[in-house]
Amino acid sequence: MTGIDKTTQPATHAARPCRPVSFRTRLAVTVGLLLLVMLLAVILVQNISLDWAFQHQVDTIATGSSRNTITTEPSTPPNGVPGTADSCNADSCDVTGTVPTTPSGQTGAEGVVLTVRDGVVQWMRYGSLAVFAAAALLAVLLVWRLSGKLTAHLDSISRQTARLDPDHPVGRISLDHPDAETASLAAALNAMLDRIEQSNDLQRSFIRNASHELRTPITTIGTGLEALMAQDRFPDDVKPAIRHAIEANRKSSELINSLLELSRIQTAHDTGTESTDPARIVRDALETHAEQARARHLRIDADKLAAYDGTVETNPRYLSLAVDNLIRNAIVHNTDHGAITCTIHDDGQHVTIGIGNTTIPPTNPEATADLIQPFHRGDATRMANQPGHGLGLSITKACADAIGATLDISRPTPDTFQARIALIRHIGMPIG
Structure with missing residues (x-):
């Protein structure tokens, strides 16, 4: 006799996840069961009321009938001989007994019927009202509780979605014991986040690969043109165009380097940290761009940096790169004879580095937040011969x-x- 060893079979049913119950089904079943219980309770109360009412009336009628029974005493006939009567033909007969009273007519019977009817109707009315009121209150409470669970899941989805960064959707939406509808919504949003993250990764990978491919020919072109210019190989009437080409090639090289830097930071950033002096980093960035600031006659106010002597645990390279871009942005987008203000504020929990500068009033101040987007330079976005590439911020x-x-x-x-x-x-550890 052969058999199948069940222990060797894969436990497909055990590994299958439980499908959440539909909220609509749960609500419908709950309300339906509640109504059924309500009807059963009404029928039960009616039966108990009828039984009690009729039993009470029967007991009342029985008690009243026993009181209406009359007991008669032996009577003495006119002839003076007790126990004799004319109907007995002068023989002795027993006349002692009970004589039933004559009913008082139909009025007493109708009263009894009316009393029974009124009692039954009154108890049925009160009992039904009480059961319906209790069932209605319970239904409201149950529906409110189930609806509250659904809205709580929706609120949780809203809060988690609001905290996600579209550029770095590292988190996913999770729910505890969701219904079928909310679980489906969370799964759809998570699938969308997966597609967004995949698209961002592909975009960064394309930018990184394209920048690597363009760096070599651009460097070669710039080096060749500069060498030919140094050897005076071009006629004088061609030299302005060559200088313009060399400058454009230099800007292209800077743009490629910026794109590569941005791609490296977003995809595989350095997680190392060390004790860093933010005031020293700001002073170094100011010194690096001091010549550009003097060329535009900018006034730099950095006196508040000297009052700070603390450190912060962070990545010095990324902090230096961020501050350097802010200083450069403050110089490039400043006005001649303008000002740059550098501050550091420590409230015990955060160290805030502030870089402020004067600038030309924009035509659309509400679009300030858009300046963080790549290649967005505000009013200078579509202007030619403007410095910068819109990647600093x-x-x-x-x-x-x-x-x-x-x-x-x-x-x-x-x-x-x-x-x-x-x-x-x-x-100062990274969050993504």
Whole structure:
């Protein structure tokens, strides 16, 4: 006799996840069962009421009938001989007994019937009203509880979705004991986040690969043109065009380097941290761009940096890159004879680096937040011969995200621009 060893069979049923119960089904079944219980309770109360009412009336009628029974005494006939009567033909007969009373007519019977009817109707009315009121209250409470569970799941989905960063959707929506509808919604949103993340990764990979491929020919072209210019191989009437080509090639090289830097930060950033002096980083960035600031006659106010002597645990390379881009942005988008203000504020929990500068009032101040987007330079976005590539604030934002800091940009007044990097006092690890 052969048999099948059940222990060797794969436990497909055990591994299959339980499908959530539909909220609509749960609500319908709950309300239906509640109505059924309500009807059964009404029938039960009616039967008990009828039984009690009729039994009570029967007991009442029985008690009243026993009281209406009359007991007669022996009578003495006119002839003086007790126990004799004319109907007995002068013989002795027993006349002692009970004589039933004559009913008082139909009025007493109708009264009894009316009393029974009124009692039954009254008890049925009160009992039914009480059962319906209790069932209605219970139905409201149950529906409110089930609806509250559904809205709680929707609120949870809304809060989790609001916290997600579209550029870095590292988290996913999770629910505890969801219904079929909310589980399906969460699964659809998670699938969308997966597609967004995959699309972002493909886009960054394309930018990184394209930048690598373009770097070599652009470097070769620039080196060749500069060598030919140094050897004076071009006629004088051609040299201005060659110089313009060399400058355009240099800007293209800077753009490629910026794209590569942004792609590296967003995809595979360095997680190392060390004790860093943010005031020294700001001073180094100011010194690096001091010549550009003097060329535009900018006034730099960095006196408040000397009052800060603390450190913060963060990645110094990313913080230096973020501050350098902010200083460069403050110089490039400033006005001649304008000002740059550098501050550091420590509230015990966060160290905030502030870089402010004067600027030309924008035509659309509401679009300030869009400046963080790549290649967005505000009013200079579509202007030719404008310095910068619109990647400075994007790189700063990527660096801030990598070290767990926050970047905030604003316009305190129409002719000023303010950027703040808030670092956590003791922890600078990345959040993504």
